[in-house]
Amino acid sequence: MLALLLVGATGCPGVVAPPPGITDPDPDPDPDPDPDPDPMPKPDPWITVEAGLTSLTTTATCVDLDPGERVLDVSPEGHLWLAITSTVEAATVRVVDGWSVQNVSTFRLPATHIQVVRAWTASTASMLADGQLFSVVEGDRTVVTAPGPLAADATFCGDPTSAAFVHSAGAVYQREGDAWIEWTGFDDALAADATLLSRDNECAGIDDGVWFSTKDLELWRLQPASFSRPMAIESGHDPALLGDRTLVLADGALFVGPEPWTEYRFEAGDATALATAGAYAWLVVDGEVLRFDGEDFVKLDAAAGVLFPHASGGLWLASDAEVCHFAPDAMLRVEGARSGTQSLEPDFALRVKPSRDVAVTLAVDETDVPATRVEDGWFVFGGALSLGWHELVLEAGGTQRTVALKREPAVIRTFETDIRPIYQEHCAGCHADGANPAAPTIDSYEAWVSRAEKIRARVVQFGDMPPSQSRSPTWGEDQVTVIEQWLGGGVRP
Numbered sequence: 001m002l003a004l005l006l007v008g009a010t011g012c013p014g015v016v017a018p019p020p021g022i023t024d025p026d027p028d029p030d031p032d033p034d035p036d037p038d039p040m041p042k043p044d045p046w047i048t049v050e051a052g053l054t055s056l057t058t059t060a061t062c063v064d065l066d067p068g069e070r071v072l073d074v075s076p077e078g079h080l081w082l083a084i085t086s087t088v089e090a091a092t093v094r095v096v097d098g099w100s101v102q103n104v105s106t107f108r109l110p111a112t113h114i115q116v117v118r119a120w121t122a123s124t125a126s127m128l129a130d131g132q133l134f135s136v137v138e139g140d141r142t143v144v145t146a147p148g149p150l151a152a153d154a155t156f157c158g159d160p161t162s163a164a165f166v167h168s169a170g171a172v173y174q175r176e177g178d179a180w181i182e183w184t185g186f187d188d189a190l191a192a193d194a195t196l197l198s199r200d201n202e203c204a205g206i207d208d209g210v211w212f213s214t215k216d217l218e219l220w221r222l223q224p225a226s227f228s229r230p231m232a233i234e235s236g237h238d239p240a241l242l243g244d245r246t247l248v249l250a251d252g253a254l255f256v257g258p259e260p261w262t263e264y265r266f267e268a269g270d271a272t273a274l275a276t277a278g279a280y281a282w283l284v285v286d287g288e289v290l291r292f293d294g295e296d297f298v299k300l301d302a303a304a305g306v307l308f309p310h311a312s313g314g315l316w317l318a319s320d321a322e323v324c325h326f327a328p329d330a331m332l333r334v335e336g337a338r339s340g341t342q343s344l345e346p347d348f349a350l351r352v353k354p355s356r357d358v359a360v361t362l363a364v365d366e367t368d369v370p371a372t373r374v375e376d377g378w379f380v381f382g383g384a385l386s387l388g389w390h391e392l393v394l395e396a397g398g399t400q401r402t403v404a405l406k407r408e409p410a411v412i413r414t415f416e417t418d419i420r421p422i423y424q425e426h427c428a429g430c431h432a433d434g435a436n437p438a439a440p441t442i443d444s445y446e447a448w449v450s451r452a453e454k455i456r457a458r459v460v461q462f463g464d465m466p467p468s469q470s471r472s473p474t475w476g477e478d479q480v481t482v483i484e485q486w487l488g489g490g491v492r493p
């Protein structure tokens, strides 16, 4: 039932570069130090965030927590999932809507140990509980077949009924449609304690990467056509993803990467907590809450708590006794598509509702797309998407929300069925092992995956492979299209 995908891990964990500014002893000390007695002052290798930041004023709406009640998750739309696990083999779940905290629903779930929750809406969530994967709808839970036995500290991102990743004791599984596949080749490099990072609860984003973090902050990126790349961030904590960026706190500073890493230090004090959702990262710095949009920081007029931001634009702050919701700007609720999802459909359809009386605009890959109509406060958008990832940026009254959508090729190509025959007929003459010393060997699935980007460049983009003077008469656009579809569809074995 399991297909095996080989993932070569380049580099070895441990021999990795720390981001600038942490512990980067000069690897190549200058043998001839500059004798200039009055050197130009060097710019700081970090950016200083000044203390007097603009404040966002807002009023909080709070809900008391019952004794023993804890936060499970917050949905991208702002629904806070809370639970009390009772001794009678059931958990009482309470869902509070950040848009209107009077909207509360409560139900009981037959679960004793809820491990990971990915909440989608007020009534739907994916869940790992009691060693099993579940899909929860309106308080009912349905078991989702797991790829194998799940360890007590297993984690997942995405929706295990359709598109998800599961990590359990060093094993990595991917759910694609109705099948699980296992990624192998990590050679025990991925520690058993690794967790999956998510973007608004989904796994992949516009960089097509799925991110793992181990307890000692080794960050791994897994991409369909390139190898996972480890990075270690000494004494780092709270790793998070914001679009195609990776954020980590270390030594009281915020690092935004990867490659190059930018370091932000705070005049006000140390950054101690970080969480991301939608277009924003939220931080706790010296007991205050800051919001970062990727460029600028602003301060929220609120006492810090545990951060539970949501893509809709607001923030839940949890303390021991209560949870409070803040919405300094207009919030945007989205129906029709979840950010990070992949679809075969050529068209997208979104319904977007602002929390205030403001107009909503949409730009798809930086081109404005007007709303087709407005009904009951919902702005309706639609259009066609070409293959690949697209960034749908919504804006309303100073707030932004990005929905990343991927359109997959309608034809599913696999290496064995579609690519190997092309290779045999058109490439093997030169690229088989020992055929032509000048041509690198690309005679296996693994070799095609590891050279995927080069194959895309030489065959699809520049069209200079096979070399024009030695093409078989049967080589043509059809073969190029098949290779392009295979690359775009996630290089299936």
Ligand code: HEC
Pocket (backbone or CB within 6 Å): 422, 423, 426, 427, 428, 429, 430, 431, 436, 438, 439, 440, 451, 454, 455, 458, 459, 465, 466, 467, 470
């Ligand atoms: C007539 C011989 C010949 C055929 C047929 C041929 N190649 Fe090549 N290919 C070469 C040679 C020689 C090189 C190395 C020189 C260069 O990069 O141009 C090369 C280089 C490449 C590279 C760059 C590899 C790297 O690591 O830089 C790719 C990718 C590639 N070929 C793909 C293909 C594919 C895919 C096919 C079949 C669809 C194919 N080639 C057919 C001779 C051939």
